[in-house]
Amino acid sequence: MGEDSVIDRITAGDLNAVARAISKVEDGAADAAELMKKVFPRTGRALIIGITGAPGAGKSSLVDKLAAIYRKRGERVGIIAVDPSSPFSGGAILGDRIRMQALSLDKGVFIRSMATRGNLGGLARATVDAVAILDAAGYAKIIIETVGVGQDEVEIVKTADVCVVVLVPGMGDDVQAMKAGIMEIGDIFAINKADREGVLRTEKEVEALLSLSMREDGWQPPIVKTIAIENNPCGGGCEQEARSVFGGGRIVGRLIADHLDHQESLKRTCA
Numbered sequence: 001m002g003e004d005s006v007i008d009r010i011t012a013g014d015l016n017a018v019a020r021a022i023s024k025v026e027d028g029a030a031d032a033a034e035l036m037k038k039v040f041p042r043t044g045r046a047l048i049i050g051i052t053g054a055p056g057a058g059k060s061s062l063v064d065k066l067a068a069i070y071r072k073r074g075e076r077v078g079i080i081a082v083d084p085s086s087p088f089s090g091g092a093i094l095g096d097r098i099r100m101q102a103l104s105l106d107k108g109v110f111i112r113s114m115a116t117r118g119n120l121g122g123l124a125r126a127t128v129d130a131v132a133i134l135d136a137a138g139y140a141k142i143i144i145e146t147v148g149v150g151q152d153e154v155e156i157v158k159t160a161d162v163c164v165v166v167l168v169p170g171m172g173d174d175v176q177a178m179k180a181g182i183m184e185i186g187d188i189f190a191i192n193k194a195d196r197e198g199v200l201r202t203e204k205e206v207e208a209l210l211s212l213s214m215r216e217d218g219w220q221p222p223i224v225k226t227i228a229i230e231n232n233p234c235g236g237g238c239e240q241e242a243r244s245v246f247g248g249g250r251i252v253g254r255l256i257a258d259h260l261d262h263q264e265s266l267k268r269t270c271a
Contacts, residue, residue, distance in 0.1 A: 026126040046141065046142045051145045051164050053165055071103075077108065077139060079111045084147045123156060165189050189224070
């Protein structure tokens with residue numbers, strides 16, 4: 001099958017063609033570079049959202065709820081979930097999609113798990129190309145969930161239009177927060193598991209850190225508190241439901257839109 005035929009199938013949203021194209025770039029196939037040369041002119045329409053944070057912070061839960069909200073609006077969603085590879089066996093569990101079982105049945109959602117294969121920075125080597133393929137395939141929203149990151153894995157900022165940093169209470173003092181590189185790339189901060197002790201302290205530490213410097217674009221990153229309630233979104237009443245991950249996902253979605261509006265306003269001002 002010719003390259004032009006493959007490109008036509010990708011732009012038509014053919015799931016098999018999209019999956020095979022991503023596999024080609026992941027495996028470094030001989031014709032992968034030529035394929036991407038034809039894909040890139042068809043990109044630039046999607047909104048790319050990066051979700052990053054420490055292991056166990058609740059990134060997958062937020063991705064799941066955020067994608068569900070976009071699907072309710074009728075938008076097609078692509079998800080790239082990056083998992084770490086073992087430095088010993090080279091294998092990866094690729095378990096992020098387990099938390100997205102409802103989405104996996106939705107034909108309007110494409111979920112691809114990727115192993116880092118030793119690549120540093122929080123992303124897999126082929127993540128950027130995979131995003132371009134999903135963009136060309138017509139997915140309006142593309143969400144990248146990075147591997148659980150530490151202090152300096154900030155490659156997501158080079159790929160995403162909006163970066164959401166997911167935090168949890170009790171992960172160190174304010175000095176720890178100040179030396180974490182991912183704190184410098186966040187457009188939105190989500191403090192998940194906000195029913196834990198220390199959430200207010202974490203919020204104040206993040207606020208203090210953000211107050212130390214002003215961004216050149218004038219955007220003040222907002223802080224959202226969320227609680228993941230497994231299989232029981234109304235267990236603690238309406239207040240708890242409003243602060244659940246689903247509610248948090250809705251708020252994060254609105255803040256993402258606000259950030260994009262700010263960027264567009266900035267462009268008009270500078271024009």
